[in-house]
Each structure stands twice: as C-alpha cells, then as structure tokens.
Amino acid sequence: MKLSIERAALLKAVSQAQSVVERRNTIPILANVLIEAEGDIASFRATDLDIEVVDKTVAQVERAGATTVSAVTLHEIVRKLPDGALVTLTEDPAAGRITVEAGRSNFSLATLPREDFPVMATSEYSANFSAKAPDLRRLFDKAKFAISTEETRYYLNGVYMHIADGEEGKVLRCVATDGHRLARIDAEMPADALEMPGVIVPRKTVGELRKLLDDDDMQIAVSVSETKVRFATPDITLTSKVIDGTFPDYTRVIPQGNTRKMEVDASDFAKAVDRVATVSSERSRAVKLALDEDRLVLSVNAPDSGAAEEELAVAYGDERLEIGFNAKYLLEIANQVDRENAVFLFNSAGDPTLMREGNDTSAIYVVMPMRV
Missing domain, CATH: 3.10.150.10 (DNA Polymerase III, subunit A, domain 2)
Known part of the structure; x- marks a missing residue:
C-alpha cells in the first residue's frame, strides 16, 4: 500500500479514530487504526468493540492495500507536521512497518496485519x-x-x-x-x-x-x-x-401541577448562582432561593468558609417560597437556555421544579430540590 494525502484531511481522519480507541486495552489491535486504500479513497477505521468509526477521504493512491498502525502515535505525528504538508504513507508488509513521510520528516512505525482487525457486524436496521x-x-x-x-x-x-x-x-x-x-x-x-x-x-x-x-x-x-x-x-x-x-x-417524574411561576433573565441567573457558590469549596453546596414579590434572593451559607447573598429582579407574583438546589445542577440547567428568559415552575420546597425556555416546551428540565 502506498498513498499520499493532504495533512489536514489526514489529521481529521486520524483524530476521529484515535478518540474512539481505548488507551488501556488488553487486545493490541484495538489500539490501531485500519487504513484501507483503493481507487482514490483512503478509509480510516477504528473501534473499541462498542463503537466503530470509519472516515473516508480523497487520497492519491499509488498502490492499493490495507494495514493497521497505532492510532495515537499516527495522530501525534500528523498533528506535529507543518500545515499544508503532503503526507505519504508506504507499507512494507515484509518488514511489518509503515513509513510516514512529509517533507524532510520520516517515521517508521510497526504495523499489525489487517486480518486481525475486528470489523463490527452489520445489523439489519429497522x-x-x-x-x-x-x-x-x-x-x-x-x-x-x-x-x-x-x-x-x-x-x-x-x-x-x-x-x-x-x-x-x-x-x-x-x-x-x-x-x-x-x-x-x-x-x-x-x-x-x-x-x-x-x-x-x-x-x-x-x-x-x-x-x-x-x-x-x-x-x-x-x-x-x-x-x-x-x-x-x-x-x-x-x-x-x-x-x-x-x-x-x-x-x-415530570411535574404537571407546578403553578408558582418565576421568570428570570437566564444569563443573569446563571452568573448570580456562580458568584454566590464561590464561597463554598464544595461544588455541590446548596444554593437557597428565597422568592417574594418580583424579587429573588440567592444565598449560600458555608460554615467553614463564609456566606454569600445576591438579589435579582424577577417576575414572580405568588406567595413567598424558600427552596434549595445543588448549585452545579442549577448552573448546568441555566446554561442550556438559548433564549433570554428562563421560566421556573415551582410547587413546594420539597417537590421537583420544572424549567423551560420562555414559553417553548420543546426543551424542559426537571431538577430535584435539596434541604437547606
């Protein structure tokens, strides 16, 4: 097998392959990428027996063939080659090696026979x-x-x-x-x-x-x-x-009867949660939300390190409510909001809370409260 391929195309193919292979495995061939060259196409296949990825790219194929080589090593080599380089891969089956050449750089890597490479069984897709x-x-x-x-x-x-x-x-x-x-x-x-x-x-x-x-x-x-x-x-x-x-x-577990509605600017809310959670060394520290007429007070009380409080203007017209959440969970949910406003629907301090983006119900999130 002998083929030449542009560095950017090769890098894209082997980076996809090397992210699939398991770093620690007991079967040496699973650390390799299977390179197959025929016509004007080179395909790069990698698997961990649960996932298989095949990347096909245009190449100048001088001699058709197939072999396997360490995916991580090949990726590292290609990554360090200069932009725009033309990379030539030449297999020497007798020696069990493959040569990687680009400009003045020359590498020789060990190969394993392509016959040993496991190909995922095709499935009848329904x-x-x-x-x-x-x-x-x-x-x-x-x-x-x-x-x-x-x-x-x-x-x-x-x-x-x-x-x-x-x-x-x-x-x-x-x-x-x-x-x-x-x-x-x-x-x-x-x-x-x-x-x-x-x-x-x-x-x-x-x-x-x-x-x-x-x-x-x-x-x-x-x-x-x-x-x-x-x-x-x-x-x-x-x-x-x-x-x-x-x-x-x-x-x-998706609550249907939550009627207490709070509307808040999603970005302001996420930043405020992040700020008050700073005083706690544990990321799982509970953040308390105290809701009153158009007002939200976020607070964290960490006996070892301190306390923090921040007030936000919100749209809320229901009775007073105090509820606690894991700060990390609140942040992750708030960061999903693409629109300006996040809408939270509460029931009580012990019930799951529903969150959505404005009036859009195509994305909804549920988060369980914590005791505070």
Missing part, C-alpha cells in the same frame, strides 16, 4: 431516516449534561432517543436523567422515523457523534435497530452498540 445536523446537535447537546455516571444504573448512562407524543403530534425526543435532574428535548419527527425503536445511545457515542454535527447544512443518515445505531455523513460513519436495558418511565 428504521432508516435522515435528520438535519442542527436538530440532532440540539437534541444531544441539551440532554447530555444529565447523563448519569453511576455504573450501577447503567441504563441511565446514555441518552434515550425515541419517538414520542408531543403537544402537536409525534416528535423525535431525547431524554437523559441521573435521578437528580432530567432533560427532555423534542425536535420535529423526520420522515420515515415513526417505526424507530427507542434506543439508549451511550455517553461515549454521544461525545463522538458531536464531531459529525458541526455543519449546519449537513443531513445525517440515521439507522436504528434494537441493538445498534448508526449516524452517517458522506465522509464519516459512526456505528455504535446501544445500551442493553430499559429506560425508566421518565414521564412520571
């Missing part, structure tokens, strides 16, 4: 549809902060993507929760998505998927089966196993 990149980006970006990190409740370690009943018909919905907070985000249901089975997309896959969604004009081909999900652009295909478990009935 639903295939196309979704706009900005829609998918919004769904996953706004939900992912609430993914649980507790290994015991493994079925919460991802984003639940499914078709649900929205206020105006069927929607494509993403939900994540860790038991303390919940995010539920809706988007218009793409054509042909109605038969899609609900799947839990793992946290690592959500992180890798984000790299495919930067182009606002891109359409993403989505394929879903009971065990796998695949997202594809013309150049990159990301295939992942889904979490084998049942996502809990999240609708039961």
Whole structure:
C-alpha cells in the first residue's frame, strides 16, 4: 500500500479514530487504526468493540492495500507536521512497518496485519431516516449534561432517543436523567422515523457523534435497530452498540401541577448562582432561593468558609417560597437556555421544579430540590 494525502484531511481522519480507541486495552489491535486504500479513497477505521468509526477521504493512491498502525502515535505525528504538508504513507508488509513521510520528516512505525482487525457486524436496521445536523446537535447537546455516571444504573448512562407524543403530534425526543435532574428535548419527527425503536445511545457515542454535527447544512443518515445505531455523513460513519436495558418511565417524574411561576433573565441567573457558590469549596453546596414579590434572593451559607447573598429582579407574583438546589445542577440547567428568559415552575420546597425556555416546551428540565 502506498498513498499520499493532504495533512489536514489526514489529521481529521486520524483524530476521529484515535478518540474512539481505548488507551488501556488488553487486545493490541484495538489500539490501531485500519487504513484501507483503493481507487482514490483512503478509509480510516477504528473501534473499541462498542463503537466503530470509519472516515473516508480523497487520497492519491499509488498502490492499493490495507494495514493497521497505532492510532495515537499516527495522530501525534500528523498533528506535529507543518500545515499544508503532503503526507505519504508506504507499507512494507515484509518488514511489518509503515513509513510516514512529509517533507524532510520520516517515521517508521510497526504495523499489525489487517486480518486481525475486528470489523463490527452489520445489523439489519429497522428504521432508516435522515435528520438535519442542527436538530440532532440540539437534541444531544441539551440532554447530555444529565447523563448519569453511576455504573450501577447503567441504563441511565446514555441518552434515550425515541419517538414520542408531543403537544402537536409525534416528535423525535431525547431524554437523559441521573435521578437528580432530567432533560427532555423534542425536535420535529423526520420522515420515515415513526417505526424507530427507542434506543439508549451511550455517553461515549454521544461525545463522538458531536464531531459529525458541526455543519449546519449537513443531513445525517440515521439507522436504528434494537441493538445498534448508526449516524452517517458522506465522509464519516459512526456505528455504535446501544445500551442493553430499559429506560425508566421518565414521564412520571415530570411535574404537571407546578403553578408558582418565576421568570428570570437566564444569563443573569446563571452568573448570580456562580458568584454566590464561590464561597463554598464544595461544588455541590446548596444554593437557597428565597422568592417574594418580583424579587429573588440567592444565598449560600458555608460554615467553614463564609456566606454569600445576591438579589435579582424577577417576575414572580405568588406567595413567598424558600427552596434549595445543588448549585452545579442549577448552573448546568441555566446554561442550556438559548433564549433570554428562563421560566421556573415551582410547587413546594420539597417537590421537583420544572424549567423551560420562555414559553417553548420543546426543551424542559426537571431538577430535584435539596434541604437547606
């Protein structure tokens, strides 16, 4: 195999590959990227047995072939090469090496046979549809902060993507929760998505998927089966196993009867929470919200380090309420708001609170209170 490829294209391909491979693994081939060259296309494939990414890019292929080489080492080399360099990869199968040349730089790396490289089994997908990149980006970006990190409740370690009943018909919905907070985000249901089975997309896959969604004009081909999900652009295909478990009935924890309404500037609120939480060394310190007629007082009392208080003008016309929250959770939820105003709906100091952006119900968040 011998091919030449522009440094920027190679860097993009190997950076996607090296982020998928596991740094610590007992199977040496899983640390490698499989490079396949044929015609005028070079493809770079990496897997950790749960996720597989394939990046295809245009290259000058002098001699077709395939080999595998350490993804991290190749990425480091390409990253340090000068911009605009033309990189030539030449395999020497007899020696079990691949040469990487660019200008006056020359590297020789060990390879492993391509036959040993595991390729993820193809799946019969029960639903295939196309979704706009900005829609998918919004769904996953706004939900992912609430993914649980507790290994015991493994079925919460991802984003639940499914078709649900929205206020105006069927929607494509993403939900994540860790038991303390919940995010539920809706988007218009793409054509042909109605038969899609609900799947839990793992946290690592959500992180890798984000790299495919930067182009606002891109359409993403989505394929879903009971065990796998695949997202594809013309150049990159990301295939992942889904979490084998049942996502809990999240609708039961979304409060319906919260009537005490507070409207506040989302940016001012987030900054105020961040400021008062500074006096506490623990990020999980409770922030107390004291609500009165058009007035909100945020306070933190940390006996070891001090106390802080800040007042904000808000729109609130209900009876007085004092409620406490984990400062980190409040910040993460407030930072999801793209519009100017955040609307909080309270019931009592012991009940979950609902938050949304203005009157938009396509993104709602629930956060459990803390005792203060």
